[in-house]
Amino acid sequence: MKAKYIALFVTVTGITSGLTSCNKFTDLNPISEATSGNAYTSLQEAEAALTGAYDALQQEYYIWDNVIFSDVMADNYYAGGDDPEIFAVDRLQLVPTNGRLFNNWSQLYVGVLRANTILQEVPVIDDPSLDEGGRREQILGEALFLRANHYYNLVKMFGGVPLVLEPAASTAPDAIQLPRNTEAEVYQQILADLEQAVSYLPDRLSEENSVNKARATKGAANALLAKVYAQKADRDYGKVLEHCDAVINSPANYRLLANFAELFDGAHYNNAESILEIQFVGANEGNWGPQMLLPPSISGDTWRKFITPSTDLVAAFDRASDETRKSSSILFENVGWLDEYWGNASGSSVPFAYKWKSASGWASTNRQYMLRLADIMLLKAEALNELGRVPEALEALNQVRQRVGLAASTASDQTTLKLAILEERRLELCQEGQRWDDLKRAGLAIEVMNDLQEIDLRTGNAVDYNMTEEKLLLPIPQQEINRNQQLDQNPGY
Template sequence: MKFKSIRIFILASLPLFGACDSYLDLNPISDATSSNAYNTASDAEAVLTGVYDSFQSEYYIWDNVIFSDIISDNYYAGGDNPEVFSVADLDIQPVNGRLFSNWSQLYSAIAKANVTLQKVPEINDPKIEVGNRRAQILGEAAFLRAYHYFQLVNLWGGVPLILEPVASTNPEVTQVPRSSVNDVYAQIISDLEFALDEKLPDSYGSDASVNKARATRGAAHALLAKVYAQKPDRDYAKVLEYTDAVINSPAGYRLLADYRNLFDGNTYNNAESIMEVQFIGGPEANFGPQLLLPPSVSGDTWRKFMTPSKNLINAFDQAGDVIRKESSILFESAPWADEFWSLQVNGVIPFAYKWKEANGWASTNRQYIFRLGDIILLKAEALNALGRTAEALEALNSIRTRVNLPELSSTNSEELGLLIENERRLELAQEAQRWNDLKRSGRAVEVMNNLVEIDLRTNQPKNFNMTQDKLLLPIPQQEINRNPLLTQNPGYN
């Protein structure tokens, strides 16, 4: 099974606010010509559809997991794609095709947001003012642009800031140098503050499939919390402010009583979900589960592209974390050899299992963009950093008690920080969070260089040769070739 040949393009499935029609009935505005595309309220909804459509690109379906979970100590690479193995080996070169693919998809998403932000203010149609809809559309587009830039800055550091549609092929227009990391974060914050300025609502009504699909105040607050935690000059007071805004939101987010329901495939758009992509099957489906699930679920026998690591399994076992382990991982006999688990064909190995249904490349299973469990643990991290240990423990233990784990206690901030980091690992495995967590704590180099993973083919430990330079990906070589104003990240040729 050659993953590199898989190319599935699917349309977004976001219900249309304020009408009985759905976004499924609208074509992305890019299908229209620029001369007649932006005249009506329906055109505005259609151009916004194109922005949301980007959440069903390959990056958001599972490449974000490659560059967070496979790159870290959580999962091994599998399948037959050498570019994915190079990520797991921390040996990523600028010519790795996944870099250019992801870079292009994220900038394509930003380009769609830029068009929305430029064209929607010019539409002269009274219908767009109903329910403050024009302002909401602009807020949603600004949020989405911020979200995509947040991905870029964490993957590559400073990147070109493109904030207007590019209508020229002139190199003076298309060739843009990198902005600083601080400038990119400043733009992300500016976009989110714009989105919150009386534009985004707490909810769009009573339909959860709308409220969990679209940018809301809760989603913007969640992203701001992550931004202030991740930026180089982090501000944990701000993290606390925005995590509290999510937790106390009028939208009424709450932890599900049973963690397993988050990933049973039947309980999406739930009370814990802040935002998620609305995969509904058919042409609006998730192909990712077919890449990961075992033969008994996927119905095929080729080697899967991601395998839980022994280190991750040990972390679950050492914590006595049965509920989250069984929700995240399924052990099964595999009709192939695995260099870390079993050199014998048909040996028992673990499979990534937060997605439960493959359905022949057309799964309805989802990644959460934001959920409350993540935000509560981020609040615990902020409280600990601010010296409020008892409150940090309370937040941490609220996550532990729902999976029947004993409450933890600590009066040492450093120790508590490691406990929170480990809890995030167990809570959020396969949810594209681990690498940012390790980078934020300053422990990525230490963790990867101390990781003992034995390659059964050689009976030798794998050497990851992790360095500070590898905290960022190399700028794609195709982009360097196209834009001579771009400089490469340190450590890459």
């Protein structure tokens, strides 16, 4: 299997590189070595560049590494599969030489650099058609959103990172080898980009949801602003509430789907609950991730699959009597391989990550939501609770619970409601790359991981995750430190 996966990744990388060259982007190493040699002259070229910037969302990080470095690193999923580097993520045994770290770092910076090119070139294009209907500002707003989103993922994982805000004029070391900015400085830039994006972007870009859910809108920028204000160290729940309400009350008319299962059945993408989703349409624009996760009965192959739901996650669904979301998120199947958590014998029943439903031979049309309304509603509940507005927070929480047929929460004070909202987010958003951020934000990542009782059936021993304060951040990739002598490593690595 591994050889097949590597071959596929090479193919995907080649496709991405081809799109890049067509759109006048050059990906050089280290990540800050992009230069701006070609000038843009027309609306058509600006739109092509923007398409290239969105293509960065189809890189491996956004397909599944965002889940690995959140749900797998936390208590929701095991590594599964056969990749030692993902096992290390699962067991919280990361080292700077783990190749997935550099993969994430470099791909996110590729996205940053594509956005930077747009932000430099589009303001000076002398084409009157760019100003018809405000398209110039819209393009800039979309690029600002994308850059902010990439930096948001970088700062959450690594802390302070170099802020590269324009294409380099040369590849001289003093131009491309930049020191780390502080975490606060990175968040400040993210907020500045998103506030500008809100002012540039419309509520809808088109009458078609296939456009409105594929591109950044005012709703997407407000949703990301709410998440950023909640996640940064000096969080501001007043601002979180402000931006959550801007999404919930948007003229774009976001609303919860009545049937939770329709979010993930593959037939209802670009729906009313979706704020932004990565558009996979099959063939060369297909999603290879489902083939890596789905069971043999769906994928058509027989090797051990990745991102296996944990016993703790399954128990959480069962504790809540949440059959609706469990059945849409997890599928059990008897397998021919040994699983160290679910049955160390052939023929054991093993759960599979099931929010994707169709593998389609490595070219699925299944998608991951980058932003959706239920996430924002639960974030609003969190903000209200942190602001001491417990009855209102409970009302927001119960709206999400009612959608899946669960009774109103019995939480009656700020402390118990905080935990109830955290648990609700776990059940609602599993396999969507949210869990590690939620645990960190709640100040519970160390406690939860060290209290986790996961038994390795090969030995009969509990897994020791040895979670520490230092592990709240990932190590800076050693490969990037070797290339850029101005980078320093995070403590503990």
